[in-house]
Amino acid sequence: MELSSLSSISPIDGRYRSKTQSLGAYFSEFALIKYRVRIEIEYFLALLDLGLVPTKGHVVHRELRAIYLNFNVQDAEAIKTLEKTNNHDVKSVEYFIKERLKNLGYDNSVEFVHFGLTSQDINNTAIPLSVKDALEEVLFPAFEKLLVQLSDLASTWERVPMLARTHGQPASPTRLGKEIRVFSERLSLQLSEAKRLPHAAKFGGATGNFNAHHIAYPSIDWVKFANEFITGFGLQRSQTTTQIEHYDYLSALCDAIKRLNNILIDLNRDCWTYISMDYFKQHLKPDEIGSSAMPHKVNPIDFENSEGNLGLANALFEFLAAKLPISRLQRDLTDSTVLRNIGVPMAHTLIAIHSTSIGLSKLLLNEEKIQADLEDNWIVIAEAIQTVLRRENYPEPYEILKILTRTNAKIRQKEMHEFIDNLEIRQELKEELKRITPWNYTGI
Numbered sequence: 001m002e003l004s005s006l007s008s009i010s011p012i013d014g015r016y017r018s019k020t021q022s023l024g025a026y027f028s029e030f031a032l033i034k035y036r037v038r039i040e041i042e043y044f045l046a047l048l049d050l051g052l053v054p055t056k057g058h059v060v061h062r063e064l065r066a067i068y069l070n071f072n073v074q075d076a077e078a079i080k081t082l083e084k085t086n087n088h089d090v091k092s093v094e095y096f097i098k099e100r101l102k103n104l105g106y107d108n109s110v111e112f113v114h115f116g117l118t119s120q121d122i123n124n125t126a127i128p129l130s131v132k133d134a135l136e137e138v139l140f141p142a143f144e145k146l147l148v149q150l151s152d153l154a155s156t157w158e159r160v161p162m163l164a165r166t167h168g169q170p171a172s173p174t175r176l177g178k179e180i181r182v183f184s185e186r187l188s189l190q191l192s193e194a195k196r197l198p199h200a201a202k203f204g205g206a207t208g209n210f211n212a213h214h215i216a217y218p219s220i221d222w223v224k225f226a227n228e229f230i231t232g233f234g235l236q237r238s239q240t241t242t243q244i245e246h247y248d249y250l251s252a253l254c255d256a257i258k259r260l261n262n263i264l265i266d267l268n269r270d271c272w273t274y275i276s277m278d279y280f281k282q283h284l285k286p287d288e289i290g291s292s293a294m295p296h297k298v299n300p301i302d303f304e305n306s307e308g309n310l311g312l313a314n315a316l317f318e319f320l321a322a323k324l325p326i327s328r329l330q331r332d333l334t335d336s337t338v339l340r341n342i343g344v345p346m347a348h349t350l351i352a353i354h355s356t357s358i359g360l361s362k363l364l365l366n367e368e369k370i371q372a373d374l375e376d377n378w379i380v381i382a383e384a385i386q387t388v389l390r391r392e393n394y395p396e397p398y399e400i401l402k403i404l405t406r407t408n409a410k411i412r413q414k415e416m417h418e419f420i421d422n423l424e425i426r427q428e429l430k431e432e433l434k435r436i437t438p439w440n441y442t443g444i
Helices: 017-027 029-049 061-069 073-086 089-103 107-112 119-156 176-196 211-216 222-231 248-276 301-323 334-339 343-362 367-375 378-391 397-407 413-421 427-434
Strands: 161-166 169-175 280-282 363-365
Touching: 017 029, 017 119, 017 343, 029 061, 029 073, 029 089, 029 107, 029 119, 029 222, 061 089, 073 089, 089 107, 089 119, 119 176, 119 248, 119 334, 119 343, 161 176, 161 367, 169 176, 169 378, 176 248, 248 280, 248 301, 248 343, 301 334, 301 343, 343 363, 378 397, 378 413, 378 427, 413 427
Parallel strands: none
Antiparallel strands: 161 169, 280 363
16 A cells, blocks of 8 residues: 555544644654755765865865755665665765765765764754754744734733633633633743753764764864854754763753643643633534534534644653653663654644644634623622721621622622622722622732
């Protein structure tokens, strides 16, 4: 069976391909090979600039960079063909570049490709660079777009009073816009934290000590060279390593995205609950079906889809954060296969962001239901009344409001105003208390 959106095992590349295909430029096998080629060529050029590489005497940067700038599927397939023979992915990249150099006439320079390096110098630079690019160009902009959507909704609903519920019970009224703003503020702060995390790379030879580099050219400051080389990609070089990057910053990044996702799960569940309370209706296309059996159903499927994908993403982020910083002695191979999946939780996160956005765009405010709930719950201004009475030094105001609210099955305006009229307080204070309603007791 040929691979297609219908035959793909993973829904990332199947059902949800249209939502995740932008990540293919960073996390596919093709992308990984291309990033490796880029690092190898830039390293070769850095050695050239250092004066180590013999050349024909003319500028080679442009034509060598064209190898990765014009890298295509046929090039990737050529590298995979080499890998079938030697069973080593990075060495195959090296052989591919050497062959290209020979074709360009640089026969006397080819041994400076991958000079002094181990595979992880390439992988542990290529992968953090691909992660950095994917976040900056795809995932973070998706979060930012959702933030704009939430901010617009918060502004639109800023003055809509709404019954709050703590522990599932009626509580002091709030404003719908403010409740949406809670999520936009949380997401904004955690997104800033995620953006501040550096992307670390490892570049230091077989066991991190520049052994081969130093034995060949002991007079060169290889630490300075590597730091400048890695910084040129916008990465941060880990100074003391084994054969591999220790992944502590990548682990922190996984945790940071997991926090963002947890906030989205919280938002999804609140929106789902408001829909179940009939505070929101949903705008749907006439031909859409909610249930195959019950014609009346209009399900909050977008928020549910998002929550499911976020849960899956977070399970993977949690595994990556726990596993990657652990490696036996100077290196084992467990990180290699795990790192190939770094794009998977990001894809599920991207699917979730899209679903949440679609869900938010369908929300139709049901003010009639929101108003009815406030009307049915004059009980929630008990806090306001007892607080004002405290200000006036009225004896035991909390206790008398407790008796009122717990001995009456239903308290509306009539019952609350009767209670106020029976208080032994001055008339102007009674009028002040009567001006408090569930609609205006919404705080700042």
